Amino acid sequence: MEKLMVTGGRPLRGTVQISGAKNSAIALIPAAILSETMVTLDNLPVLSDVAIYSELLEELNAPVIWKDDQMIIDPSALRSKPMPNGNIKKLRASYYLMGALLGRFGEATIGMPGGCNFEPRPIDQHIKGFEALGARVITENGSLHIRAKELRGAKIYLDVVSVGATINIMLAASRAKGVTLIENAAKEPEIIDVATLLNAMGARIKGAGTETIRIEGVDSMHGCRHSIIPDRIQAGTYMIAAAATHGDVVVDNVIPKHLEAITAKLQEMGVQVYEMDESIRVVGQPEYESVDVKALVYPGFATDLQSPMASLLTQTKGVSILSDYVYSNRFKHVPELARMGAKIRVEGRSAVIEGGKLSAAKVKATDLRAGAALVIAALTVEDGVTEITGVEYIDRGYDHLVSNLSSLGAEVWREEE
Numbered sequence: 177m178e179k180l181m182v183t184g185g186r187p188l189r190g191t192v193q194i195s196g197a198k199n200s201a202i203a204l205i206p207a208a209i210l211s212e213t214m215v216t217l218d219n220l221p222v223l224s225d226v227a228i229y230s231e232l233l234e235e236l237n238a239p240v241i242w243k244d245d246q247m248i249i250d251p252s253a254l255r256s257k258p259m260p261n262g263n264i265k266k267l268r269a270s271y272y273l274m275g276a277l278l279g280r281f282g283e284a285t286i287g288m289p290g291g292c293n294f295e296p297r298p299i300d301q302h303i304k305g306f307e308a309l310g311a312r313v314i315t316e317n318g319s320l321h322i323r324a325k326e327l328r329g330a331k332i333y334l335d336v337v338s339v340g341a342t343i344n345i346m347l348a349a350s351r352a353k354g355v356t357l358i359e360n361a362a363k364e365p366e367i368i369d370v371a372t373l374l375n376a377m378g379a380r381i382k383g384a385g386t387e388t389i390r391i392e393g394v395d396s397m398h399g400c401r402h403s404i405i406p407d408r409i410q411a412g413t414y415m416i417a418a419a420a421t422h423g424d425v426v427v428d429n430v431i432p433k434h435l436e437a438i439t440a441k442l443q444e445m446g447v448q449v450y451e452m453d454e455s456i457r458v459v460g461q462p463e464y465e466s467v468d469v470k471a472l473v474y475p476g477f478a479t480d481l482q483s484p485m486a487s488l489l490t491q492t493k494g495v496s497i498l499s500d501y502v503y504s505n506r507f508k509h510v511p512e513l514a515r516m517g518a519k520i521r522v523e524g525r526s527a528v529i530e531g532g533k534l535s536a537a538k539v540k541a542t543d544l545r546a547g548a549a550l551v552i553a554a555l556t557v558e559d560g561v562t563e564i565t566g567v568e569y570i571d572r573g574y575d576h577l578v579s580n581l582s583s584l585g586a587e588v589w590r591e592e593e
């Protein structure tokens with residue numbers, strides 16, 4: 177196991193290139209198995225979740241060629257197989273194999289997903305969707321057994337706006353007979369990205385990115401080439417890090433529209449943010465106003481940026497309230513930030529954060545974005561070296577983190593624990 181070492185106190189300066197979105201990639205890879213011929217994905221991020229997913233496809237007899245930021249998936253000899261354990265447990269998005277295998281074979285046996293379990297993350301809306309499409313779903317020995325004699329289009333109203341359920345239902349419904357309507361669908365950019373790939377593979381999906389998605393099932397799907405959208409969460413993390421270190425950073429290869437909520441919040445604090453065509457420049461200032469932030473579903477402030485934002489809010493001159501309306505208890509970073517001297521406490525679904533200087537400490541990343549929060553906090557520390565363990569979580573979502581931060585002038589390195 178490795179740990180991350182950070183000597184902070186240096187403003188980040190320069191340009192950072194953002195890779196493709198993790199949350200798209202790990203939905204697009206399983207989506208590819210709905211095709212009978214080869215699918216090529218470009219702008220793929222180099223992340224542990226992507227590596228695990230490519231192994232999952234190999235297990236299903238779909239060979240994968242992955243070089244740099246391109247993956248070629250050959251699902252022509254794909255076979256249906258129960259996948260109760262192993263790699264399935266290593267990532268959250270393994271649940272997309274439920275929808276994809278159900279669509280392709282009318283059956284799937286998949287273990288309960290793993291990944292970042294910062295709080296219970298039910299999948300009842302996924303199950304409700306599969307059942308509405310005519311599948312029988314049984315939970316046994318920690319796996320879901322999903323079978324359908326025939327998948328039939330249906331109208332599905334999601335009780336909770338869920339990214340995963342929206343995508344999983346889209347996957348299965350693409351190969352159902354007739355029309356499926358998903359009402360109260362999630363609107364995240366990654367959902368549009370998945371619909372774009374599926375349509376290029378021959379699906380008939382309309383309305384992705386709105387709260388009603390219409391899917392007309394098709395009998396067969398074919399290969400295509402697709403370029404993954406930029407990772408708005410990685411981009412937002414670098415924007416926050418630039419502000420927290422009072423630096424000046426151009427975050428390149430992004431879709432500024434996807435970053436409007438974080439841009440607006442940084443500007444409200446007094447950070448200068450300039451939007452360009454495919455990049456955003458963040459110019460830090462000596463002092464920041466405290467602000468209140470509410471994490472919501474898209475286009476609201478992303479919950480995945482809530483923990484990194486907590487670190488920035490320790491650098492203001494007042495008291496900020498950071499609430500999460502997607503996850504009620506996503507605050508595992510709070511005790512770790514407190515170890516670094518942050519005046520922070522949890523009240524209900526909010527963190528109350530009083531500005532003040534942080535100090536170096538030994539801290540632990542307990543999940544992906546909690547890890548990002550600790551890296552940002554460590555970058556602000558003026559004296560000493562911060563040690564961050566649990567780097568394997570950070571590697572789920574940030575590729576080239578050490579080289580990216582180093583090229584921006586940070587002193588960051590990895591060491592064996």
Ligand SMILES: CC(=O)N[C@H]1[C@@H](OP(=O)(O)OP(=O)(O)OC[C@H]2O[C@@H](n3ccc(=O)[nH]c3=O)[C@H](O)[C@@H]2O)O[C@H](CO)[C@@H](O)[C@@H]1O
Binds near residue numbers: 202268297298502504
């Ligand atoms: C792989 C991936 O894309 N992960 C993202 C995805 O996770 P994921 O798709 O798992 O998150 P959801 O959008 O489903 O979850 C949103 C909320 O709905 C609840 N819920 C969800 C499904 C369900 O069946 N029942 C239910 O109650 C969850 O507990 C949560 O409170 O969206 C989250 C919310 O933007 C992000 O934090 C994750 O980074």
Ligand SMILES: C=C(OP(=O)(O)O)C(=O)O
Binds near residue numbers: 292573
């Ligand atoms: C929670 C996250 O991912 P996952 O849903 O894959 O655990 C995240 O990306 O912040």
